[in-house]
Amino acid sequence: MVANILINGAITGGIYALLALGFSLIFGVAKIINLAHTAFYMVAAYFIFTFAHLLGLSAPLSAIVSIIITTAIGVGTYKLVIERIREHETTVLMITIALALVFQEAMLLAFGSHFRSAPSFVSGHVELLGVSVTIQHILTFGVVLACLFGIWMLLSKSKLGIAIRAVAQDREIANLVGINVNTICLITMALAVALAAVAGAMVAPIFVIQPHMWMHPLIMVLAVVVLGGLGSLKGSFAAAFILGYTETLVVFLLPMGSFIKAAVALAVMVAVLLIRPEGLFGVAFEEERL
Amino acid sequence: MRDYAWSLRKNFQGAILAVPGKAIAFFFLLLLFFVPLITSDPYILGILIFANIYAIYGASWDFLSGFTGQVNFGHAVFFGVGAYTAGLLNLKLGLPPVASIPIGALVAVLAGLIVGIPALRLRGHYLALVTLAFPIMLTGIVLAFPDVTGGELGVSGISPLSDSRVVTYYIALIVMIASALIMWKLTDARSTFVRTGVILHAIREDEITARASGINTTKYKLLAFCISGFFAGIAGGLGAHYLRIAGPSNLTLFFSFQPIIWTIFGGIATIYGPITGVYILYPLMEILRVIPRFRMLIFAFILIFVLLFMPEGLTRWFRDKIEVECPRCKLTNVATRQYCRACHAPLHLEQRLEQS
Numbered sequence: 001m002v003a004n005i006l007i008n009g010a011i012t013g014g015i016y017a018l019l020a021l022g023f024s025l026i027f028g029v030a031k032i033i034n035l036a037h038t039a040f041y042m043v044a045a046y047f048i049f050t051f052a053h054l055l056g057l058s059a060p061l062s063a064i065v066s067i068i069i070t071t072a073i074g075v076g077t078y079k080l081v082i083e084r085i086r087e088h089e090t091t092v093l094m095i096t097i098a099l100a101l102v103f104q105e106a107m108l109l110a111f112g113s114h115f116r117s118a119p120s121f122v123s124g125h126v127e128l129l130g131v132s133v134t135i136q137h138i139l140t141f142g143v144v145l146a147c148l149f150g151i152w153m154l155l156s157k158s159k160l161g162i163a164i165r166a167v168a169q170d171r172e173i174a175n176l177v178g179i180n181v182n183t184i185c186l187i188t189m190a191l192a193v194a195l196a197a198v199a200g201a202m203v204a205p206i207f208v209i210q211p212h213m214w215m216h217p218l219i220m221v222l223a224v225v226v227l228g229g230l231g232s233l234k235g236s237f238a239a240a241f242i243l244g245y246t247e248t249l250v251v252f253l254l255p256m257g258s259f260i261k262a263a264v265a266l267a268v269m270v271a272v273l274l275i276r277p278e279g280l281f282g283v284a285f286e287e288e289r290l
Numbered sequence: 291m292r293d294y295a296w297s298l299r300k301n302f303q304g305a306i307l308a309v310p311g312k313a314i315a316f317f318f319l320l321l322l323f324f325v326p327l328i329t330s331d332p333y334i335l336g337i338l339i340f341a342n343i344y345a346i347y348g349a350s351w352d353f354l355s356g357f358t359g360q361v362n363f364g365h366a367v368f369f370g371v372g373a374y375t376a377g378l379l380n381l382k383l384g385l386p387p388v389a390s391i392p393i394g395a396l397v398a399v400l401a402g403l404i405v406g407i408p409a410l411r412l413r414g415h416y417l418a419l420v421t422l423a424f425p426i427m428l429t430g431i432v433l434a435f436p437d438v439t440g441g442e443l444g445v446s447g448i449s450p451l452s453d454s455r456v457v458t459y460y461i462a463l464i465v466m467i468a469s470a471l472i473m474w475k476l477t478d479a480r481s482t483f484v485r486t487g488v489i490l491h492a493i494r495e496d497e498i499t500a501r502a503s504g505i506n507t508t509k510y511k512l513l514a515f516c517i518s519g520f521f522a523g524i525a526g527g528l529g530a531h532y533l534r535i536a537g538p539s540n541l542t543l544f545f546s547f548q549p550i551i552w553t554i555f556g557g558i559a560t561i562y563g564p565i566t567g568v569y570i571l572y573p574l575m576e577i578l579r580v581i582p583r584f585r586m587l588i589f590a591f592i593l594i595f596v597l598l599f600m601p602e603g604l605t606r607w608f609r610d611k612i613e614v615e616c617p618r619c620k621l622t623n624v625a626t627r628q629y630c631r632a633c634h635a636p637l638h639l640e641q642r643l644e645q646s
Contacts, residue, residue, distance in 0.1 A: 027415075033415065033418075081594060081598065084598060085597060085598060085601050088601045088602075090355075090361065090550070090554055090558060091554060091597050091601045093418075093550070094547075094550060094551060094554045094593065094597055095593075095594055095597045095598070097547055097551075098551075098590040098591075098593040098594045098597070099590070099594070101586055101587075101589070101590040102587060102590045102591065102594070104586075105584075105586045105587040105590065106587065108583075109583060109584070109587070215543060218543075219422065219423075219426060219543065222419045222422055223419075223423065225419070226415075226416055226419045226420060230415055230416065256433065256434060259430065259433040259434070260430035260433060260434050262426050262430065263426055263427045263428075263429065263430020263431070263434075264430065266423035266426055266427055267423075267427055269420070269423060270408060270420060270423055270427075273408065273411075273412065273416070273420055274408055274411070277411040277412050277416065278416075279416070
């Protein structure tokens, strides 16, 4: 039981961290609240299913292809739709939710509302803390950690990462020192969608694939970024694991747990925010910083 | 008496008939009163009853988020509280709709206070994303106590508003018009009679300046949450009594987004915007039922195109086309006029250039 909770919580938390990281990135850099973010995660999962089951590609290859295609779709929607109305904040919210609906309905039309699953990348399982865990679960967790580490290195060490952080801190000054702000926004969007697609590819073999699978992660991602402090990557990371473990605990320990897991996780978030309104790692005077 | 009637008529001509936006709204509402005379098709009346109920719901979101700037992503919580309270009071205590709907609305005011208290500490994006949590938490509570709330099935068997559909239609219509007029008056920034309008605008534009000018922003923000909750609760109660069921479908994420969609589509911070949005989008969704598979897809595409080309919303875009404000006396004129109807100042730039 304890080991089960530990392992499942780590995987759920890792997936939330990966999704929240992309969401935080695009919010921090372009000030876009992209409610279609988890829709890309759903799209990527469906592409894996398509390539692996219908076209017969091998699982890792179909994962890579689906991540590339999803990223291209994400960049396309950003260029065609989101970038034009970026200044109107509430309009961005509505247009991204409409985009998520478009993706959901497109998947419903193409695949129906059946529950689907993708093949595992690797088979077999190992004993861990007395519980048998499939290697697929371990691989998922490993890839999540590798991605998080990679993004961390990119943002802190590379020239591109420094440019991204500069745009997030102050758009105008970044523009003045010669950073092409629009290109950086585009690259960040691509990066964010790619992260969502990786998350989608990683959960495709272990979760159920269905057109509504973006809703619950979206709520949790919003909770994670608010709890961690909007725009703070460290905060998103910590909050993702807090909420991931809360959810897993509720599911394992309470009767009817899977019905109220979101409610309990969100209650934790509201409780924390009542004590610290700017989130765990947020900056108190956000207006002044932006 | 005759003088009063004459001034009323003059006012009506000057303030409603001469302003195209108001004239259209007036004749549209007048038309709605005659709908049951034209058709008694229960299907059409049913759609319009829902449009009226959702118009209250949408306008109450606009009151809170459009005017006061407290963007609420969990508006369904007020609708749901109103619906569940009215339904349970009706079923368990046998209260008639006349009593259960107002009590439901008052409980929704309480919900407004509960949601509003964290809102005092949070602002902007934080507030928007935190309010999202409340309907989901309420869904959790509803599903955790299936004995009282009926769990996933909800409370059903609530008594109807009225046995006749035409009477139900008039109830919904009159409540909608009354609520819309009250909310419109409360948010009218030019009014000298109620000051809430200008205060709520001030809070949205700059809360710190508003507080510095001696406005108790805490009080007014809570007031906005309560009033908005009240009207959404009325909509919820009407919806529960009309549908005769109150279920967790009233608390879903999508149902929270509905009023936002209507409002942004129609024009934010207008009150009449969400009502226009509902009256266009809701019947459209019903028409699209002929192609059920493509319904949501078409809906989403229409939304995207309207938002791309009229980001300020439909009514504002349309108003800019048909109305022009006099540059001298700030009176609204029909766009086709050359000179202001009151002060005879030239209305359009070209004439002003010609004159000089």
